Amino acid sequence: MGDSIWQSMQKKGYSRREFLEFCTAAAVAAGLGKAGAAQVASVFEKKEKPAVVWMHFQECTCCSESFIRASHPIVVDALLDVMSLNYTETLMAAAGFQAEKSLDDTIKNNKGKYIVLVEGAVPTKDGGVYCMVGGKTAEAILQTVAADAAAIIAWGSCASNGCVQAAKPNPTGATPIAKLVDKPVINVPGCPPIADVMMAVVTHLLVLGQTPELDDQGRPREFYGRRVHDTCYRRPNYDAGLFVESWDDENARKGYCLYKMGCRGPVTYNACSVVRWNEGTSYPIQSGHGCIGCSEAGFWDNGPFYQHLPSFPGFGVESTADTIGTAVGVATLAGVAAHAVVTNIRKRSVIAEVHAEDEKES
Template identity: 60%
Template sequence: MENKQLSFYEEARGNGISRKEFLKFCTIMAAWLGLETSGVGQIVKALETKPRLPVIWFHFQECTCCSESFIRASHPIVASIVLDKISLDYQETLMAASGVQAEDAYKTVMAKFPGEYIVMVEGSIPTENEAYCCIGGRSALQILKEAVANSKAVVAWGNCASAGCVQAASPNPTGAKPVHKVISGKPVINVQGCPPIADVMAGVVVHLLTFDRIPQLDGLGRPKAFYSRRVHDTCYRRANFDAGLFVEAFDDEGAKRGYCLYKMGCKGPVTYNSCGIIKWNDGISYPIQSGHPCIGCAEEGFWDNGPFYKHLPQIAGFGIETTADKIGVAVGLSALAGVTGHAVLTNIRKHREIANAPEAGSEIENPKEK
């Protein structure tokens, strides 16, 4: 470890990034975080003066797609500065160290920056049997609890760490749980998505560094700056939705014309993310723009609410592709049948009553009297 902690800016200059590029990066970040113009200055100042964030980055039950996404952030500063520096502390996949050296790096951060370092987690934590995920002979849960105890905040990258993702999908054999369900006492930022958008990840890091506090979160612990709007509300195909123009099959006229993918099972209307605005791969495209419905990867339980290509989720326990509508029609028809049967029975009873009634013209007793 170096003695003097370099700032992000110093690291950036050292890596050959010009001041102009640096300022561009700060401006983009301010825009994504939804800050006013004065926010740009704050970010510039923070990145110039503050030492970089000490970070411990864990990989538990996951596929590393969050890291993969992160290193493809649209601006090189994110990748080369944020990630290079993060990897110096502890990042199981990217760091050069291994074995004892890796453990040392991890312990050094905890000893040197108590209450300052950020724990970033990729992946869910097994609770059915902790042995399903062990690193260096200790379980994910033990490692996480130890690291979180003296941390400043926890960032849960991706759906695994935020909601359990595929490991927590039914039947969830490992008892996989997201970070916020296994730790307590520290703020957890759920950066949702499978993976989260790289620039969103960068935005969260920049926010933490600039303002020294966690960003404003929604009810599910997601930063509001990026997760307050549905993919549907920012979708460029939204006009087709309101006009009732829907793709009916992937090869039909509507698909060619770029109609709404609602009927192809698009989960945009129930998914909160910035895909429609920030997009992916340097703002090139995002699933819907490529003609594919959103699968709702930034939502809890998206694996269990399939099929991906059907609007309504199937209902567990009723067989594959049984939707609420199919069950509803069946129950409705049974009700109609029941009601018809009841009406027939009632009429038989009623006719018997009429047949047994005294002759016309005479007064009769109330037939229902006890």
């Protein structure tokens, strides 16, 4: 502790050149561009290694898995080197009391300076018994950790909006982090989030020491400001009205738009079609499968994934709003027709009554 990032890198045997390479990569990742390298270098020369705790609650660790697959290994390696990852259930060597002590020490020694990364939702039902670590509930741990944190990042859809645990009927009362703590939380949704996006958000925080610009749902605008649809390479097919009609048709082979196959690209805010996955190799739509909207709140409840519209609640799997709408429309037409028939049957007597009335009045 106490070492600056540069000092700590020197101790590990990194050369000045490697340090500057890292600063450049970090500057780019944080959205500063190459020109920001000097700024980053000067920060890293002076700034103390930030302490980081990475909490795991109700999750599947896919966020961690994603994170270690970032496409710029130098940045990830260096990041893991430059930040003191003092506590993370999945990766730390310590166990039991040692692990708990490490967490306590981090909080005690770095009051107001450490960064909390949270993976997973927090169950709140039944006193939080559904997720406990070291005899304490996830919520209690979160509150302790969050109280003196400099910044909190919610990794993935679980921590940002509950994801699968919070899907109906949400038996454990899984709750997103932002609803439980009083501090601003950076939401980085996705199941998992894109590795490079995670890395860029952390870098931004470390380099600039401030949270990136967030949107109304607490997501960094940089990466969640546009819909997958807006930058999708299949977008021209959408505007042209060229759609895949079934998974194995000619249109699918031609790479037409997957809109009618239930692609959630038009309602999903993420950077998949720009950053892509696995070192920029591909993303779901590119490999022929529609987006399932994994970074959107409630995406599990908006099923089925392969329908453009969700099923109508309470009417079984196949009925969409349109099935119901058509039925109601037909019923209305039938009602109107029946009414017209009755009106015509009664026409004679009605006209007679009217005439009689006129007669009386005149």
